[in-house]
Amino acid sequence: MKVTINQVPHDLPDGADLAQALARLDARPPFATAVNKQFVPSAQHARTPLREGDAIEVIQPVTGG
Numbered sequence: 001m002k003v004t005i006n007q008v009p010h011d012l013p014d015g016a017d018l019a020q021a022l023a024r025l026d027a028r029p030p031f032a033t034a035v036n037k038q039f040v041p042s043a044q045h046a047r048t049p050l051r052e053g054d055a056i057e058v059i060q061p062v063t064g065g
Helices: 018-025 042-047
Strands: 002-005 008-011 032-035 038-040 055-059
Touching (some): 002 018, 018 055
Antiparallel strands (some): 002 008
């Protein structure tokens, strides 16, 4: 299935969940995630199924001033 992660197209296996998508990116905490503009808590990553065309955002905090 095709999804976008931070506006970049990615192919994932059918039935993939958010945790699998994040593993493919090798994402390292801390970060926040949203699927189709809906925040997904980290405890729900493995329980959040993805669907064809989903838009995933992975946001890393920025420090400094």
